[in-house]
Amino acid sequence: MNTQQKKLVANIVTVVVFTVAMVVSFANIKNAINRSEAMRAMELVSAEVLRYRKTRGSLPPENYVKQYIDQIGAVRLSGLYYRAPWIELGSEPNSTILAYSEKNYRGFVKAGSIVLWLSGEIEWMNKKQFEQTLTAQQKQQEFQWLQEHFQK
Numbered sequence: 773m774n775t776q777q778k779k780l781v782a783n784i785v786t787v788v789v790f791t792v793a794m795v796v797s798f799a800n801i802k803n804a805i806n807r808s809e810a811m812r813a814m815e816l817v818s819a820e821v822l823r824y825r826k827t828r829g830s831l832p833p834e835n836y837v838k839q840y841i842d843q844i845g846a847v848r849l850s851g852l853y854y855r856a857p858w859i860e861l862g863s864e865p866n867s868t869i870l871a872y873s874e875k876n877y878r879g880f881v882k883a884g885s886i887v888l889w890l891s892g893e894i895e896w897m898n899k900k901q902f903e904q905t906l907t908a909q910q911k912q913q914e915f916q917w918l919q920e921h922f923q924k
Contacts, residue, residue: 804880874902884898
């Protein structure tokens, strides 16, 4: 192989490595932005739920929350599970999950869930911690209902 061929091969390898690095970087940046926007959307939902609760004295129905999400255009907050029907009166606000949205990111942004606590706080939880917390709160009736409606 002469020097021109070696330079050509070196340039091709450099371009391929740079391209792969940029694709991986942009995919991770996209995931970070999507997570950030989903968290912001959940904060808006939290504010609306707290406003509704303050004016009416109870948690809003699921349809109200879904319509609000559509109204604000929170497309990154897909797959929201709203647990108000399963929450008992007198539940601890700081340790009861009101709503959550599971996100399956790959790369630097790991999979997890955006959690809206009954107190109105928003938190990102890793997948394992979230599953443990949710399992401890779910009752058999709720678990059966989820299996029936989301088996598809």
